Amino acid sequence: MKVFVQVPCLNEEKTLPLVLESIPTAIPGVDSIEILIVDDGSTDRTIEVAKEHGVTHFVRHARNMGLARSFRDGVDYALAHGADIVVNTDGDNQYPQDRIGDLVAPIVAGRADIVIADRQTSKIAHFSAFKKLMQNVGSKVVNIAAETKLPDAASGFRAYSKAALYRLNIVTQFSYCMETIIQAGNKRLRIESVPVTTNAKTRESRLFKNIWQHMFKSGLAITRSFLMFKPYVILGWLGAIMLLAGLIPFLRFFIFWVQGEGAGHIQSLILGSAMLVGGLLCLALLVIADLLRTNRVLIEDQLERIKEIQYGTDPMTADTQSPNEMTEREQTQGLT
Template sequence: MNTDADNQYCADDIPALCQPILQRRAQIVIGCRPIGEIDSFSPLKKALQRLGSWVVRKASGSDIPNAPSGFRAYSRDAAARLCVINTYTYTLETIIQAGRKRIPMAAVPVRVNRVTRPSRLFRGIGEYVSRSAKTILRVFVIYAPLRFFFTLAACCALPGFAGIRRFLYFHATDGGGGHIQSLVLSAMLLAVATIRFAVGILADLIAADRSLLEDIRARDLSRTPPRDEAGSREKPALEVVSAG
């Protein structure tokens, strides 16, 4: 399991956090804090927490209500399948990855302790929002590149087709005199859209290769139990990792 180093989460809730995994109801369990009841959170931070969780739910296709929570439990198979590449925070990336990989997730309510020190991950709300948005966008591009670049291509293709339609209309009604600019601009937009769509196809092929490599890595880790201090291989009971 995993918890933050700022002692924010109540350790008495560890059994409840691990229960869905032990019962084989989920492979990843997120401890959901009572955001509305945390006095140390300002109204702006509470709103941003809810907004960020909503964005992650849309990007991952999951129903986790508190995505930024660092109080989590992972099964060994789920941990082997996750590959965190972001150096800022793992919380958002792992949920999006798990959602895209169809890893079963669950959420349980947990309690929080009194704040004893501020977070060291960010210096203010603005930095937190900026870096979290970059993380979500980067992970979404990595795991849904075709959808991302197709959307960018559509943003250019639709105005391009509209410009061609405009030129054809004026060409049919008054010979198109003075409207050649619409045709030139439309051609440029359609060229950009074609390039973006081609980049999306290449990125999708790269994503498929990366997915195969991650599956190979996960299978290798699943077949290789960790070594104990004596050098023999055995399966650990529970490991607690502190982050941040």
């Protein structure tokens, strides 16, 4: 079994040695550990420092492409080079790399597809009270969308099995963290959490300028995921509320009309009509979203099969596949 530890970097020459020196060289149940540097447009000596520490695997971006693209490109490289498990850490040394073995263990044991480190954000000293609150709220919203019970949905210190990576498709340009949880939860992948203690802060985050930008972009990613996997939560409830709200002005107009004063309250009909039209539009969009969801499932099934052809069948899932499932797939391939 081969584990790839990918380290996304953007000008991390000062902290990268701390990261590389703390990555374990042996993990029970793992045959080899490879380190992959994903250079997202660094202009300092990040690559040279990595080579000095014996790193031989690199993915380089000519300019900054963002964390989500770095993660996706790193995963593609790792799978192409035989990775069975991909661990993601960070180049600023905020995560305790010596706990990588604990992240990998549930996957090696076969009881988890994804393992996410719980940073225990309530105990992080440099997090303000407001940031701790928002981290907690964000995790709860993601858990609702994914039907999970994870304490730290925003943590980027994670381990993914090959089977999980076959089923996940990154579409956001901001951060993959919450999107992959929502996808994994709705695809019934097994997710575990491991509590860790983060290292001392070395620099400010480069992913966002301030907490408000982070909240806005994370909110967009969560909303998009809701619309992809649970469109009825947003469109269904919004449509129902607008339909009910639209009936109130009509009822108000009817009362005045019965009293013989309807002529002066035409605005109630206008407002009610607008609300009813909005509600009907939401329901129409819900039907379209549901049809798109069916199309997305079919496309993702094809992408999974393409990944198996490109990177090979995951041995962990092949061993657990039932004879009936094998026969069904072989019959399907034979028909095509």
